[in-house]
Amino acid sequence: MIVAENLTRVYTMGNVEVRALAGVSLKVAKGEFVGIMGASGSGKSTLLHILGLLDRPTSGSVTIDGTDVLGLSDHRRTLFRLNRLGYVFQDYALIGELTALENVYLTPLVRGTPKDEYLERSADILRRVGLGDRMDHRQSELSGGEQQRVAIARALVNSPSILLADEPCANLDSQTSKSILDLFARLNEELDQTIVMVSHEDWHKEYFCRVVTLRDGLIEEVTECRKGA
Amino acid sequence: MFSGIRVSAFLAWKSIQRGSRGTFALTIMIIALIFVNLVFLPSIISGVVVTFETQSIDFDLGNLVVEPREGSRYIDGVDGLQRRLEQIPGITGTSPRIAAGVTFSYRGRSAASTLYGITPEDERSVTRIADYMTAGEFLSGGDTDAIVIGATLAGTEGEEAGGLPSLEGVGVGDSIEVAYPNGLARTYRVKGIFETQSFGVDTAAFVTAREMSGVLGLDDQASMILVKTAVNGREEEYKTEILSYGVQEDVWTFREKSGGFVDQAIQSFNIINAISTLVSLIIAIVVVFIVIFINTVNRRRQIGILKAIGIDQQIIINSYVLQVLFITAVGALVGIVLNAGVSAYLTAYPLVFPGGPVYPDVEASAILRSIASLFAVSVVAGYVPAWRIAREDILTAIRG
Ligand SMILES: Nc1ncnc2c1ncn2[C@@H]1O[C@H](COP(=O)(O)OP(=O)(O)O)[C@@H](O)[C@H]1O
Ligand SMILES: [Mg+2]
Numbered sequence: 001m002i003v004a005e006n007l008t009r010v011y012t013m014g015n016v017e018v019r020a021l022a023g024v025s026l027k028v029a030k031g032e033f034v035g036i037m038g039a040s041g042s043g044k045s046t047l048l049h050i051l052g053l054l055d056r057p058t059s060g061s062v063t064i065d066g067t068d069v070l071g072l073s074d075h076r077r078t079l080f081r082l083n084r085l086g087y088v089f090q091d092y093a094l095i096g097e098l099t100a101l102e103n104v105y106l107t108p109l110v111r112g113t114p115k116d117e118y119l120e121r122s123a124d125i126l127r128r129v130g131l132g133d134r135m136d137h138r139q140s141e142l143s144g145g146e147q148q149r150v151a152i153a154r155a156l157v158n159s160p161s162i163l164l165a166d167e168p169c170a171n172l173d174s175q176t177s178k179s180i181l182d183l184f185a186r187l188n189e190e191l192d193q194t195i196v197m198v199s200h201e202d203w204h205k206e207y208f209c210r211v212v213t214l215r216d217g218l219i220e221e222v223t224e225c226r227k228g229a
Numbered sequence: 230m231f232s233g234i235r236v237s238a239f240l241a242w243k244s245i246q247r248g249s250r251g252t253f254a255l256t257i258m259i260i261a262l263i264f265v266n267l268v269f270l271p272s273i274i275s276g277v278v279v280t281f282e283t284q285s286i287d288f289d290l291g292n293l294v295v296e297p298r299e300g301s302r303y304i305d306g307v308d309g310l311q312r313r314l315e316q317i318p319g320i321t322g323t324s325p326r327i328a329a330g331v332t333f334s335y336r337g338r339s340a341a342s343t344l345y346g347i348t349p350e351d352e353r354s355v356t357r358i359a360d361y362m363t364a365g366e367f368l369s370g371g372d373t374d375a376i377v378i379g380a381t382l383a384g385t386e387g388e389e390a391g392g393l394p395s396l397e398g399v400g401v402g403d404s405i406e407v408a409y410p411n412g413l414a415r416t417y418r419v420k421g422i423f424e425t426q427s428f429g430v431d432t433a434a435f436v437t438a439r440e441m442s443g444v445l446g447l448d449d450q451a452s453m454i455l456v457k458t459a460v461n462g463r464e465e466e467y468k469t470e471i472l473s474y475g476v477q478e479d480v481w482t483f484r485e486k487s488g489g490f491v492d493q494a495i496q497s498f499n500i501i502n503a504i505s506t507l508v509s510l511i512i513a514i515v516v517v518f519i520v521i522f523i524n525t526v527n528r529r530r531q532i533g534i535l536k537a538i539g540i541d542q543q544i545i546i547n548s549y550v551l552q553v554l555f556i557t558a559v560g561a562l563v564g565i566v567l568n569a570g571v572s573a574y575l576t577a578y579p580l581v582f583p584g585g586p587v588y589p590d591v592e593a594s595a596i597l598r599s600i601a602s603l604f605a606v607s608v609v610a611g612y613v614p615a616w617r618i619a620r621e622d623i624l625t626a627i628r629g
Contacts, residue, residue: 054537054623082539093534097247107538112232
């Protein structure tokens, strides 16, 4: 369960203050698949960064499964990201020196997973996102959409209890997008994974339990989409 | 913790494997050259000391020198003293010498230098001068009108020896006149010429002790007795030993006889060496720092990503430290090879010093010390820039 209360995030650039978040409160239950939508610049990435423990809000609080994650030391936050979260960056954020497979198995390696297991799991997840024949390619040898799918595979490889995905389908054609969303939906159901996903495609709504729409750093609207979730 | 090191090693290795080959090779080369610089100078200094000491022992003084006690000009009862000395275990030879400052003359040229009276067989048991004849032969016991002279003293026709005594072109078979300090003069036939490269020795000359005793009116007397021991480097122990056998004369180690010259030279060399070491290490610090700094700055985004996906900054820092360790290890290895090359060259074509040819004497301790200081310096110089970048805010780093 993610509980965010009254989040604000103010960027100061010289004399100009940008309020990326102006007071956002949000609860995401365990196993929920939530969509965050809104115009460009409305604060979606900023919110996801904060929920993903990559950034700290200017004010407000974030509790995940009862842990006040803002109160954790940097070291604890790093471990929290490693062990509990999967994060798909809007700009993929792959390690250019590593191949697709290495990018994916890096975190299981850090978690001390046995070699056979992390190799198998990483190859498996890459196949599931349709990159079975691209495992040994490096970032520079992959298209934007392929890079995006490597980023997705990396976020999923440890079966994290919470998946945060920032426009994971932005660079995918609608058919690939659909297969990725199907994968998310299946993981959400099978593993009871909590998913918070930023999107601006209307048709994605059919996958979400709930859609939170942001506008100028505030929640404009919350819509229930899917019944029975 | 263990898996942390594994990840650091993984990242370090990928970075070396897929990073710029040129930068890598250049860095290794610089580290290797710094290593050579760290090892080379001490090896030459040590070589100078070794040369000086072996030359002193082999040609000039033996390991120890027995001299007349304070106030006497000569040691009396040389035969008996020699026999007593040779009873001491570990003493392998003794050679009494009579020394006199004389003037040598040849074809109107003259030179003042030292003439020694020796017993050829005894001299052979201590010094190696007899093995270094460039012309003619060494003295033998019965010689009375023969002299062997050093190459510098013999000189070369038409060449002055730069302030050193020289007869400018004496050859074997030539006759030279020797004016003794007591006013007597003798003419000797040159039997041989030796060259030891020790200038104090190569400007001297030798006749038999029997001949010189006759001229100077000495009986069973000598100016000094050179003592040779089985091993070098234990002169102090032998000195104590000799004194404990009741020898009444003064006993000096060859080091004491060289009047602290070596010690002084070593001290000056050590100062030069310390400065050179310091400069080398500073260069090493700067080079490694710049390399890792550029490396980390170029990888700011990557470091941010690594932290974002849950890799602890210590693991990231350690991956840079491991890279530095690897670079330093390879650099030191290349350095050892380069140094072996330089040493081999200088052993084949030694540097020529006034005391004789100097061979680089690479001590294992100097190599270990250089490796240790290189590693220490590199780790620090690699850690600091990695640490600075790794603690940067994640999103700032990812944005680049
Ligand atoms: N590092 C930053 N410095 C200054 N302004 C920022 C920074 N990051 C985001 N912003 C601003 O905050 C607002 C929200 O940005 P963001 O959360 O990225 O929007 P979205 O993801 O919805 O497009 C935008 O106006 C953006 O310009
Ligand atoms: Mg965004």
